[in-house]
Amino acid sequence: MAVKNVLRKVVGWIAPAPSKSEDGRDQWPSRAAFLLASMGGCAGMGNLLRYPSQVYNNHGLQWYIPYLMCVFLIAIPVLVLEIAIGQAYRGGSVVAFNSMNRRLKGVGLSLLYVGFVVGPYFVVILSWIMNYFRNSFISPLPWTGRGEEFYNQDVVANIEPIPGSLTEDGSRVLSYTKYPGVALVGETVGWTAFTWFLVWLCIFRGVGLTGRVVYFTMGLPIVMTFVLIGRAVSLENAGAGIKLYFAQWNGEKLANGQIWQTACGQVFFSTGVGFGYFTSYASYNTKHSNAVMDSILIVTSNVLFENIAAFAVFGVVGFLRLFPEDGTRLGSFTVGFLTLPLAITEMPGANFWAFALFFTLMVLGYSSAFAMLDAVVTLVMDTGIKWPRAVVVTVLTVISFLLSLPYCTQFGYYLLDGIDRWINDVALVFVVFSECVSSTTVYRWKDVVGQVGRPAFIVYNAGYFGGMVLGVVLAHTVSPLLVLESALDFCRRTRYFHRHRQDPDAETPNLFKRNVYLRRIYYTAFYSPLLRYIAGPILAIVFGFSYPAFYKLRYDPLHILGFAVGHIALIIVAFGFIVPAGTMFLSPSSWRRQDPIRSRSLVRVRGFFQQQRRGWDGKWR
Template identity: 30%
Template sequence: MSREQWGSRTGFILAAVGSAVGLGNIWRFPYVTYENGGGAFFIPYLFAMLTAGIPFMILEFTLGHKYRSGAPKTLASLNRRFEWLGWFQVMISAVIACYYVVVIAWAISYCYFAFSQSWGDDSNSFFFGTFLGLTSDNAPSRLGDLRWNLLLPLSIAWAATYVATYRGVQGGIEKINKILMPLLFLLVLYLIARIAFLPGALDGINWMFAPDFSKIWDPKVWSAAYGQIFFTLSVGFAIMLSYASFLPEKSDINNNAFMTVLMNCGFSMLAGIMVFGALGYMAHAQGTALTEVVSSGVGLAFVTLPTAINLLPAPGIMGPLFFLALVFAGVSSHISIAQAVITGLMDKLGWNRHQASTLFCTLGFLISLLFITQGGLLLLDLVDYFINNVALLGACLLELLLAGWLCRLTDFQRHANRLSEFRVGNWWLFCIRFVSVGILLILLFNNILGAFRENYGGYANHEIYFIGWGMIGIMLILALSINAASRQESRL
């Protein structure tokens, strides 16, 4: 059976950008920039983009295109002993898909709440208490009751992903990203244009971009820049390998990679302007310093910004548009995460797209119910920490070691250059083999050391070991078991 293909280069790039552009661009990048030297942070960030982000993206586009398979078959083609790594990456995507969709469900709910600012004057109590019903116990394993108010938005989020993946590469994923991505950029540009003229907004934007060049010499700032690049580009956990496997035979790999990374980073800048403009206006309206209102993550999106929306002119318009932007960014990423898993199942089991999509989305929906319980936020927080800070970085590192040191990296270089308008030279080889590997070693070592030194989130030891490390252990055992079974089959 012939493999599906993207209908156009534009469709592929928009889908790849849709995968890379996610909730982290909106609620993580602005705060990381502000905290690490403002405008001066863009120097290490640009360096990280050129020496890690673009080279890694070129590698994944090349591997996916060359071997025409998802992560397990692609990595097995490099070295049959490493099929397990591909399955480990697929499992990372599967776990992320099950909790990431819950945040999209929150954003869908807040689109409705924003019309009348249902969160009232105390957005903190509303989000954690009224909306999530968070338990007072700081224990992720104590889930409590299901939050029925989240069942409908969760179903809507899964339905969008199911329709896109069920309908295929051209008919589903490409079409929906051709709609979502332009709309997302237009929404953000409109919000920027409206917010920028409000009192204090420019002060907020200046807070984010004001350079503190003394921080350039701080190794933690460089580590944060590389960490942001690895977190935001959807590399290292099966997504880009899957997407690139559907590229037509004649595809400009190098240009596609550059455009995907640059558009993703450009969106991060726009998101930063939007968020800090709103925070600047909020600080001005409340007569407080920006440092007292700035935050990141879930707290920024669902606590701080709703408070800012209360103060905005026409909040019943601006609020829904902001949360609609969050929904668009989340859905486009979730589709790509699901597709990474579905491609692995199709390649391994020989299933058609309809079977693989139906099975994964059904099981994923059932598992994601764990995260819409009273203790769901705590479970999401702990799982996300170990997936992003340990499993994902470890998968990135092993993939680079495999491709850069155990294979002929120059073969992949020639494959990409043969198809591309501009060629990548020795700088690409050096970045893959040394720069990216070295930075990932440092990041992973520090994260693992930090995880053992202090209990993340103040959670109890047994929660950390059984949920955090236990989850990673189970994923590794399953991946190695599949690898062993595959090698046994090949001998028979």
């Protein structure tokens, strides 16, 4: 009995039950725990691998112009939205968006869909890193002098496909790519199972345990990254690589649309918006946490980390004398599994540096992996299910492991490439676009209609959405002049309805008080300008690039599959908007019946907003 009590105390100390907030919801042990968990969701392998490769391929200081614009114009505003709705509505992304408007339930569900699809193949990449980590204890390192062979044959172990082809003019498919290898790769399966077990271990108990785990998953990689930086910048000729990073200017690259698309994609994917876990994490915050300050801290810490960590790669680039002028390009996998490991073999104490590199990548990846699964766990728990959290986590972990198995096959690398590309280029871009436009169009739309009238609201938004759709389509098919003409036509129609709609009677900011026309403009156009007119159109443009790219790869069955998987997110958003009653089991009503304390809290929040919208005379403002 005494031993049992001691074990119970030890488990309680290692994995404590989460504390409760006033409304009965689990709560983070501290604000620092929330920030570290959110930063861990941001900071991952992409910071140490993907970011340096993107900067390298667009080398020069000019990279920071589109990069920083995307940070401040897209990442921070969208993150403020995701954190704020999680805190306000005390639920994950589905509950939060449903509470904003019942037709936005699909938007919240699509965010979780993206994370649930990415998680299984993300863990397989971690299993490849674990393979390297195991081999880092062998001297000499097994990839010495055979880096590409070791990666392709010993780690990934995929059989080369038989490539397909298009006709010379690209109008039709001559033959489809064939993949002769279908067997499972044993070691990859084993490491994948082990990795999912560690993910389960980090989240099965709730935020009480996760709040302690993140101190390790964030603190240790930062220390190890600085150790790697110190070694990299001390290598012979490291200064040449650092000069490539910070001391060159190639202004002509800004005229190329690729650098803008690449910078937007990097910021978008490295910050982690669009995966749903920020809203889930924020729902465990105290009600009055500063969402704006938290968002700024999370994004800026991610920017600082990836820009400082890049010194470790660029020191190695100078050491290996890999320069873009020679036609060399780097990919994320190239940096992590070829460039850095080969450089390590030429360093004194190679085994220690191999251990440090792959241990850092491994721990960085875990925080992102369990963040994506935890968002889905939050959704299931918010439905009011009677199962204990540990059971829910176990079931979802097993399902995720089974979904990982196709990536552990002898065609798994190519499947990963096909799914990853179109989940990022199609699904992820579209769901964040949906966040931006739905939160500024559908949320409290009746207030706007009450001020300007339904016809003006409909036509203005038809012009807003139609302009983006038509502009992107025409940009890919006809001349820019027609795009401009179509945009002007929408503006003329919108202006007509500005003149013929009812006058607002509510207060507006001082800038719009000068006349009735400006007050009309405010309510239909500038209710939330940054998300609506900056982030939304930018994402629409980026989304438009995916279709011409797919047209060139339509001979590959795995890219066709990835393209279809990416479009499921669009179907989820559309279905939730058109048939909001089709997913009633995900509505807040289900957990309001289970938790009356939380229900009363939500009623008070809604009552507060209603009071803000009423004047002292009780009329709507």
